[in-house]
Amino acid sequence: MTNQVAAQIDAAAAGSNQMLTFTLGEETYGVDILRVQEIRGWQPVTRIPQAPSHVLGVLNLRGSIVPIVDLRMRFNLQHAEYTPLTVIIVLTVQSATGRRDFGVVVDGVSDVIDVAASDVKPAPEFGAHVSTEFIEGLASVSGRMVMLLDIDQLIGADVTGVALSPAA
């Protein structure tokens, strides 16, 4: 995992890094675009028993079974209705047990932005509901503050269940 981060930092250092930004409530978050597999509209999911509440269920993504995480729930935000305009971003994470795909439900996708490495600043301590351990850094793009998420940290344990389910 540290390799990944290092690689990212390298990439960032090399020049600019493209980020996909999305909104969640009032805030804007960004993920490395290379981690994005696909962006798709909302679709009903199949529930998974014994799963954490923010893991809504699984979805058929071109033949593979992909878990869907509601980021609002993950961040303990107020629950929002799922509409056909709700967006699922399918991301790839590197977890302790290997590469995995999963989808996150977000309010909406904003843009693809170029973030120069110099624009990324380390995250200060947040008083917000997101603990800083999931924030890689902050970037200010055309006046907007974008929180860059460390999805490996955020999701990895959830979807693999290493930390949660001893059976796995």
Add this chain to the structure above:
Amino acid sequence: MAIDLAQFHDAFFEESFEALDSMEAALLKLNLGAPEPELIGTIFRVAHSIKGGSATFGFSEVASFTHTCETLLDELRGNRMQVTRHVTDLLLKSVDVMREMLRSVQRKEPIDAQRVADLQFDLELAIAQKNQPAAAPAPAPVVAAAPAPAAVEAAKPRVAHRWRISFRPYPQLFVHGNDPLRMIRELSEIGELSVKLDGNALPSLEALEPESCYLAWDLTLDTDAAREVVNGVFDWAEGDCDLQITEEEVPVQAAAPVAATAAPASEAKPSNVVNIADAKPAEAPKEAPHPAAAAAVHEGPKAGATDGGSIRVSTEKIDELMNTVGELVITQSMLTQLGSKFTGHAAEQLRSGLATLERNVRELQESVMRVRMLPISFVFSRFPRMVRDLSGRLGKHVELKMTGDQTELDKTVMEKIGDPLVHLVRNSVDHGIEMPDVRSAAGKPQTGTVFLNAYHKGGAITVEVGDDGGGLNKDRILKKARERNLIGPNETLSDDQIYELIFMAGFSTAEQTTDISGRGVGMDVVRRNIKELGGTIEVRSEYGKGSRFIITLPLTLAIVDGQSVAVGTETYIVPLITIIESLQLKQGMVNRVAGSGEVFWFRDGYVPVVRLHEVFGVEPRTTQLHEGLIMVVEGEGRKVGLFVDDLLGQQQVVIKSLETNFRRVDGVSGATILGDGAVALILDVPGLIRVATQRLAA
């Protein structure tokens, strides 16, 4: 051609690296002085495969080096050389070098030629030093590395050639994975071929060694192909045959050195090495060539690039193909649903078109599914040799009968069924079949029979391993079990329960442990493996007459026959194999038992009710037992009544792992994609029963 082959480079490298890993592991495990033949066999196979592959793809340096290794290994395998630390060190270094070389090739970087040459020299030196009587190993790589130029040099004519080929395999030809029929077929593709069979060497039937080759061929080939092409056909047989290729009246002795090199090997008696991969079905070397595709998947390097009838495809790609086909099926069923809404003349045509589409898609799905299927002979083929070795060592007369070895099953299942079968066959030979004098005394023929039988039965494959030996001695099992406090001293058990005991860990009734069996680590592992596959094992035995182990396995791990059930808005798939009966409970049929929830009387006992909606925490359509349905399922010998809202239909579903992107979920063995594209979970009945029991206990 080169472009085509380049597609397979990735697969080749990938396999080679894996193979090298296993070779390395095997080398590390190798006991100095008393090397396990299986390990040496494994190591040899790796070297052989890499040699073949790299030659095919034109990585000549790799092929050359590997050949040297192979030569050394062959010596080891033939016990003509002792396994010493020096040798293993050399071989481990060779692994490193080979890995390095392959990586360089993969990255299209220059190979560290010096290092390779040094090591190759060391190897050759070792062969030369330790194996005095053996023929000089040196020529071999030469031949292997560059047979073609020599041949090309020798046969230059541009006009049509008439090659006269004398092909006289040594008996062990099959053991090395060569197939004369394949070669002949290949030749026939190059040009016009006439074949003359020389069956003089055939012994009488009693003396016939099923794994030996007694036949020889005289072939005449009219072709435009150059000698090197003809020679290439026999590339892999070198060392295992006498080969003479002559043009017109001019006989060419090109193969002589090869023959000379291989000669000593041919003299070597078949060792106790159980070589799975190279073993061939004994009965029918001529009549039953393997399906080309299957062979290609399983033994890619052997088939080689020259085999136009089959290609090597990675299982991943097949899986992808299956996914795509699955999506296609979903799309098709969507279209079918949509099509039923139209009316009019055109709609009729549309529907007939959709029906055709459906049929074709189903066929396509089945075809893709079949691609994964291999005949079980790939597993069975190792047994003749094993039985022979074992019986020889034990001084027993044992005959192995195998039937149904063309029964197909999924590759993943086959990979996992080998070891349990080996255990069972060993047990049969070691414990089952009595010594000849005992048999005579019991009025049985001196030669005992071990039989293997495979057949399809209701969407599953059943493999039976049996013998006509002494059968299981219940008293002894009981006594042993009591000694080990596995059961109480006064406990009485039914036959089935007694037989169950032999599957317990650490249980062996053998008086003395042999290296073959009796260490008590057999049967529990066997059962665990089979259960992991979703199969069952069952014992039938009659004391004094023999015993029979019946293994039932799913045909494939990729597909399951399932019954879809509805609970609330969710759909679940219950594997058909676990379902005993579905029924509707009437009011008053259910009893409440304190501490164990609800039970009802089913056939000959009380069966607890497991409410699926409670276990999975979904909102059901009804919580009234008499309004829904009860599905009696069995897992690990326990029956429960699964309470569901409704039964939907039976269908074959493709199993998708939840673990790929998520994690294991208790009570769920996987997921599948339904006709409407939605995901349905497949129930893991034993796991579910465990979860339900824990819930009750909690």
Add this chain to the structure above:
Amino acid sequence: MNTWNISVKAKLFATLALTGVVMILVGGIGLSGTRSSNADLDAIFSNRFMPTGWVGTIETHERAVLEKAEEVVIRQDGAAVKAALDLLQERQGEVKELLAKLDATELTDKERQIVEQFRANGADVLGLVQEAMLAAQSGNFSAAESTLIEKARPAYEKLNTAGDNLLKTQIEVAQVMRTEADASFKKSSAFIIGAIVVGIGLSGLLGWLIIRSIVSTLNTAVSIADRISSGELGNDVRVETSDELGRLLEGLKRMDGKLVEIVGGVRGSADAVGAAARQLSHGNDDLSQRTQEQAAALEETASSMEQMTATVKQNADNARQANQLAVGAREQAEKGGAVVQRAIAAVGEINNSSRKIADIIGVIDEIAFQTNLLALNAAVEAARAGEQGRGFAVVATEVRNLAQRSASAAKEIKGLINDSVDKVKVGSELVDESGKTLSEIMESVKKVTDIVAEIAAASEEQSAGIEQVNNAVSQMDNVTQQNAALVEEASAASKSMEQQSGTLVNQIGYFRRADGSGITGSGSHSHAAPEVVRQAQPVTRPRPQAVRKAGLASKPKAVASSPAPLARASGDDSQWSDF
């Protein structure tokens, strides 16, 4: 006179008793004379006549037996002996009997001697015959013969002689007895004649005395009765005796008194009846007057009803007209409603179209969203492609911009459409409302029409009711006419009654007192009744005046002016019914 105070009944009874005693005396004497003569006759018969017969019979029997025996002897028939003996036996018994009877009669001593002689002689004869017969039986006929001839025959001769003696004696005795009877008869006849003469003399005397006393009293009674019948009452009657005649006079006296009383009562009553009849006559006149007044009032009522009928008819006509007007209004309102319906439908179509447009806009929005996603995916792919993907990324951004623009445009249109949908909704609501109002108006008009129709129907009913009232009034008129006739009849009857009561008073005047004064009515009320009549008359006087003023119609005048007979009244009846 006091001696005659004995009742007439006793006097008559005493006279008759005296006459009876005389008669009994005479009868007794005659009866005893008769009885003694009868006793004599009886003695002659049984004691004298009968014994003579019995003597002859005895002789006959004796001779028969003798002759029998002689026959036997002569014939010397032994066989007949027996028969002869039997006959002897038989005759012997009979003779004995006769002799016993003879002994029972009253015989004189002389006679008794002769009878004893006779008896002895008879016994001899029979004994001798028996002797002879016994001999004959033994065959000794000769002895028998001798006995018979020698002894029996002479015995018989003696008997015969005795018998004759007896007869002679008898006759002699009877002679004596007859002479004795003649003498006693002569004595009794003389006594009887004497008794009869005495009795007749006594009876005559008594009768004369009795008749004399009765006749004088009866004469007094007759004279009293004659006076009463001639109307003379109050006669002085003296009663001197207390016998039945005295009581007769007493009764006549009481009758006289009573009659005086009754005639006085009748006279009073007749006077009262006369007064009442007069009163009745006056009352009837009064009633007649009032009946005429009633008839006039009824005439007035009838004319009022006529006026009312006309008013009601007009009312019904007006209601009908109002109904027609209301129906017209309703049709108008319905037409308005249809127009409003069309308006509603049109607005609904507009609404539908708007909704469809909104749907389409939704699709466009959706497409924009999908395009956005697609472009995002493209951007992701472009990013993966690295440097080569740069250009593609630019294109993707452009596409995203376009998608966003179309999305925002779609949103704007959506807003507009939603706005128009809202407005259309408001419009359609208004139209709906006006439709509702119209239908309410229709409803009200319908109600009005209904009510007017009801009024019309009620008017019809009313005029029918008035017709019925009319009929009832004319019926009442008829009845009143009949009443008038009846009243006149009653008036006539009371007049005749008055006359009759006058006559009665005159007739009662026939009776007068013996002292010459007239008999007046008894009691004070005979004077009071005329008083009442006289007092009532002034009260009734003004009435006819009032009636005459009220009676406008001339026709009833005729009826009212004179008490018409019944036939006349019925003739007027036809005239009344025309009204």
